[in-house]
Amino acid sequence: VGPQGSSPPVPSLFPPLTVTSEQIEHLHRRFKQLSRDQLTIRKENFDSIPDLEFNPIRGKIVHAFFDKRNLRQESDGLVDEINFEDFLTIMSYFRPIEMNMDEEQLDRFRKEKLKFLFHMYDSDHDGKITVQEYRNVVEELLSGNPHLEKESARSIADGAMMEAASICAGQMGPDQVYEGITFEDFLKMWQGIDIETKMHVRFLNMETIAHCY
Amino acid sequence: IPSVSSIVPESCLLIVVGLLVGGLIKGVGEKPPILNSDIFFLFLLPPIILDAGYFLPLRQFTENLGTILIFAVVGTLWNAFFLGGLMYAVCQLGGPGLNHIGLLANLLFGSIISAVDPVAVLAVFEEIHINELLHILVFGESLLNDAVTVVLYHLFEEFATFEQVTIIDILLGFFSFFVVSLGGVFVGVIYGVITAFTSRFTSHIRVIEPLFVFLYSYMAYLSAELFHLSGIMALIASGVVMRPYVEANISHKSHTTIKYFLKMWSSVSETLIFIFLGVSTVAGHHYWNWTFVISTLLFCLIARVLGVLVLTWFINKFRIVKLTPKDQFIIAYGGLRGAIAFSLCYLLDYKHFGMRDMFLTAIITVIFFTVFVQGMTIRPLVDLLAVKKKQETKRSINEEIHTQFLDHLLTGIEDICGHYGHHHWKDKLNRFNKKYVKKCLIAGERSKEPQLIAFYHKMEMKQAIELVESGGIGKIPSAVSTVSIQNINPKTLPVERILPALSKDKEEEIRKILRNNLQKTRQRLRSYNRHTLVADPYEEAWNQMLLRRQKARQLEQKMNNYLTVPAHKLDSPTMSRARIGSDPLAYEPKADSENLPIITIDPASPQSPESVDLMNEEPKGCGGLPPSPEEDEEGLVMRVKEPSSPGTDDVFTPGTGDSPSNQRMLRCLSDPGPRPEPEEGEPFIPKGQ
Numbered sequence: 001v002g003p004q005g006s007s008p009p010v011p012s013l014f015p016p017l018t019v020t021s022e023q024i025e026h027l028h029r030r031f032k033q034l035s036r037d038q039l040t041i042r043k044e045n046f047d048s049i050p051d052l053e054f055n056p057i058r059g060k061i062v063h064a065f066f067d068k069r070n071l072r073q074e075s076d077g078l079v080d081e082i083n084f085e086d087f088l089t090i091m092s093y094f095r096p097i098e099m100n101m102d103e104e105q106l107d108r109f110r111k112e113k114l115k116f117l118f119h120m121y122d123s124d125h126d127g128k129i130t131v132q133e134y135r136n137v138v139e140e141l142l143s144g145n146p147h148l149e150k151e152s153a154r155s156i157a158d159g160a161m162m163e164a165a166s167i168c169a170g171q172m173g174p175d176q177v178y179e180g181i182t183f184e185d186f187l188k189m190w191q192g193i194d195i196e197t198k199m200h201v202r203f204l205n206m207e208t209i210a211h212c213y
Numbered sequence: 214i215p216s217v218s219s220i221v222p223e224s225c226l227l228i229v230v231g232l233l234v235g236g237l238i239k240g241v242g243e244k245p246p247i248l249n250s251d252i253f254f255l256f257l258l259p260p261i262i263l264d265a266g267y268f269l270p271l272r273q274f275t276e277n278l279g280t281i282l283i284f285a286v287v288g289t290l291w292n293a294f295f296l297g298g299l300m301y302a303v304c305q306l307g308g309p310g311l312n313h314i315g316l317l318a319n320l321l322f323g324s325i326i327s328a329v330d331p332v333a334v335l336a337v338f339e340e341i342h343i344n345e346l347l348h349i350l351v352f353g354e355s356l357l358n359d360a361v362t363v364v365l366y367h368l369f370e371e372f373a374t375f376e377q378v379t380i381i382d383i384l385l386g387f388f389s390f391f392v393v394s395l396g397g398v399f400v401g402v403i404y405g406v407i408t409a410f411t412s413r414f415t416s417h418i419r420v421i422e423p424l425f426v427f428l429y430s431y432m433a434y435l436s437a438e439l440f441h442l443s444g445i446m447a448l449i450a451s452g453v454v455m456r457p458y459v460e461a462n463i464s465h466k467s468h469t470t471i472k473y474f475l476k477m478w479s480s481v482s483e484t485l486i487f488i489f490l491g492v493s494t495v496a497g498h499h500y501w502n503w504t505f506v507i508s509t510l511l512f513c514l515i516a517r518v519l520g521v522l523v524l525t526w527f528i529n530k531f532r533i534v535k536l537t538p539k540d541q542f543i544i545a546y547g548g549l550r551g552a553i554a555f556s557l558c559y560l561l562d563y564k565h566f567g568m569r570d571m572f573l574t575a576i577i578t579v580i581f582f583t584v585f586v587q588g589m590t591i592r593p594l595v596d597l598l599a600v601k602k603k604q605e606t607k608r609s610i611n612e613e614i615h616t617q618f619l620d621h622l623l624t625g626i627e628d629i630c631g632h633y634g635h636h637h638w639k640d641k642l643n644r645f646n647k648k649y650v651k652k653c654l655i656a657g658e659r660s661k662e663p664q665l666i667a668f669y670h671k672m673e674m675k676q677a678i679e680l681v682e683s684g685g686i687g688k689i690p691s692a693v694s695t696v697s698i699q700n701i702n703p704k705t706l707p708v709e710r711i712l713p714a715l716s717k718d719k720e721e722e723i724r725k726i727l728r729n730n731l732q733k734t735r736q737r738l739r740s741y742n743r744h745t746l747v748a749d750p751y752e753e754a755w756n757q758m759l760l761r762r763q764k765a766r767q768l769e770q771k772m773n774n775y776l777t778v779p780a781h782k783l784d785s786p787t788m789s790r791a792r793i794g795s796d797p798l799a800y801e802p803k804a805d806s807e808n809l810p811i812i813t814i815d816p817a818s819p820q821s822p823e824s825v826d827l828m829n830e831e832p833k834g835c836g837g838l839p840p841s842p843e844e845d846e847e848g849l850v851m852r853v854k855e856p857s858s859p860g861t862d863d864v865f866t867p868g869t870g871d872s873p874s875n876q877r878m879l880r881c882l883s884d885p886g887p888r889p890e891p892e893e894g895e896p897f898i899p900k901g902q
Contacts, residue, residue, distance in 0.1 A: 052625060054640070054644060055628070057622065058625060091626075094626055096533045117615075120618075137618065141617055141665060142665060155669075156665065159610055159669070160610045160614055164611055190615070193615065201626050
């Protein structure tokens with residue numbers, strides 16, 4: 001971290017990240033706040049965000065920041081700490097759509113975001129979302145309701161899985177087994193939803209940076 | 214050869230009908246009725262607005278609220294002043310016939326005609342099925358601009374009586390805008406909350422539940438109109454606020470009733486409005502002034518186009534999803550005027566506004582032009598420009614999971630960034646809602662039910678109803694795939710799905726229990742209650758039998774294809790709605806009836822050992838067989854979705870192809886009396902399929 005006023009190095013990201021330097025300033029300030037002026041952030045630093053406690057899937061979100069696949073590293077697994085460049089890489093998944101994108105760029109844009117989501121669902125990094133992982137997701141989503149039975153979450157996840165199987169694999173005989181949702185199937189499932197218009201965060205008004213512990 | 218209705222939108226045809234009827238009446242020599250403004254505002258307009266507000270797609274509406282508000286407020290103001298000013302100029306230059314019309318009168322005229330009309334927009338846009346974004350933009354604008362119209366209208370009407378207009382008056386007028394709009398919303402919210410609260414206690418008088426919705430909404434409208442607040446906004450606000458809570462509380466039938474009544478009333482109102490417009494055109498006194506009318510028309514269009522262009526340029530700076538020129542064109546083109554403008558003008562006082570007839574003529578011309586020309590051409594234009602159409606996707610459980618996941622993810626990212634954005638506040642509102650509001654307004658245990666579960670129940674029920682309605686086994690809807698739990702869970706032992714055979718005496722026991730219970734239910738059903746929608750006990754018994762037979766068949770099907778959420782311990786009306794039948798009503802058993810069997814379901818399973826008591830409204834039964842081998846000891850009990858009350862609406866005809874195993878099972882269930890059935894050593898429930 002350089003002296004006050006110097007702008008942090010803009011990492012070379014692929015595809016090129018078109019955020020303004022102002023937004024990078026804001027994110028850098030936030031990064032410093034989270035890391036308590038260290039160079040890197042660890043998982044524990046995320047615990048200092050008060051609002052994140054209410055989030056049912058906070059585990060998965062924090063996990064996603066340290067996932068090597070999201071950080072565009074070749075290997076698998078998790079890193080222990082991330083620097084500002086990695087932080088920006090993750091944030092780049094949430095940038096809004098731009099007007100002048102052509103078809104191919106748009107497609108790649110969309111695939112990127114969906115891949116991020118896919119990695120969040122697929123916790124064991126095997127490239128498939130199995131029934132167990134899906135059940136895990138639904139359980140986490142419903143974890144805010146303590147009196148709920150596990151059975152309900154399980155049934156919903158199973159029902160959803162069956163629906164996904166019927167979309168992706170069509171009619172299946174009683175002996176065939178649907179292994180899990182692959183990325184292509186995942187794309188199919190998301191066809192109806194405009195992910196590129198939904199999955200973005202506005203970086204506009206960052207003066208009111210939230211308080212940390 | 215294209216049919217007339219595919220070219221000409223319905224509203225146009227109705228106006229033509231009105232013209233013909235008016236002409237007929239005039240021809241006979243009678244005086245045709247003119248659209249009375251009282252009737253319009255008190256009886257014809259509210260159903261349409263309530264229908265729109267109750268079924269408003271809230272998610273898209275709130276996502277685009279900023280855009281909609283800017284179009285509604287700024288756009289209407291711009292239209293009004295631009296048009297009023299230009300018309301004043303025209304009047305000054307227009308020669309002797311127009312010179313006397315003052316600035317205020319012109320501004321009033323501008324304010325009347327500048328508002329986009331929700332009735333006309335609904336009528337035309339319903340038929341063209343454009344994508345949701347455009348639809349909600351134009352439609353939302355037409356709803357929200359009512360506040361502006363009301364304020365401007367009353368303001369200019371008042372000012373016309375003043376000798377002099379001071380700055381104070383103008384400032385007060387500016388403030389009154391906020392009072393009118395926010396006041397209207399406030400009134401609507403109050404009544405919405407009252408309705409939601411009332412619906413919490415209606416579990417014993419299901420029959421009048423729809424009445425509360427209609428009554429309180431109408432009162433919201435009237436209260437707002439009484440104080441010159443925006444009645445339309447009150448109506449919308451009350452519909453939006455009451456809907457989630459009311460739907461959680463009321464029965465399935467009430468829900469259907471509300472839906473159909475709203476659609477019916479709004480449909481009738483719309484038809485009447487357009488016909489009356491036609492009749493009034495023939496009947497009214499007209500004063501045709503070429504300059505005035507043509508310039509009105511022209512400037513209306515120009516004002517609309519300019520307004521949309523400028524505002525979109527401004528709005529696009531703040532929107533993530535920008536509005537393309539195509540979108541802008543549709544928005545501009547969709548600015549239809551309608552009956553509200555006509556009625557507002559009709560209300561004008563002759564004393565102060567001698568030129569009312571001329572205004573009326575001009576307004577009618579503009580209405581006709583927008584409805585006929587724009588209404589007719591918008592459909593081919595939409596096709597020509599290849600505007601994105603509405604996607605007919607069915608909400609699936611997967612989508613719901615993904616949407617919720619995405620919401621939480623974005624909220625989390627916003628929190629990490631430290632940015633208090635859209636998702637953050639929405640999440641906070643949801644949490645507040647869950648913690649405090651739902652507890653007050655939703656009855657019983659339903660208040661704690663998370664959205665995902667509620668959605669899943671609703672979907673299940675819908676699918677179950679579809680199954681039953683589609684008839685017998687032969688007509689399985691193609692949406693039901695053959696994917697079953699086996700396909701996704703390879704580790705499940707196949708033996709899990711095959712229900713083990715019982716010993717003979719266990720079987721006998723089960724049958725005896727069922728038979729006894731069958732009798733008991735029937736006795737209860739026979740009692741009379743004024744609130745029960747009972748037709749005829751014998752017909753009802755026959756219906757019951759048929760229904761049960763049908764259900765058993767469907768259940769077979771369902772066993773193989775669906776997993777259902779096991780019976781909730783929670784007392785939930787959704788569960789009761791899962792029973793395909795009429796509302797559960799309380800009744801006492803009658804001693805004398807003995808020839809009709811009844812059913813009490815006693816789900817003797819380890820999971821929910823409560824017995825279903827028909828004295829309560831909500832028996833906790835939900836179809837689906839728990840496939841686990843350890844329940845062998847308890848016996849296999851069919852938890853049938855039972856209509857516990859008489860007066861089933863639908864009579865099902867038994868389908869063809871009764872397999873013998875089915876029949877055996879059905880015979881047990883539909884057994885009308887205590888007849889000992891010498892059953893062979895067959896498993897009670899046939900193995901798999």
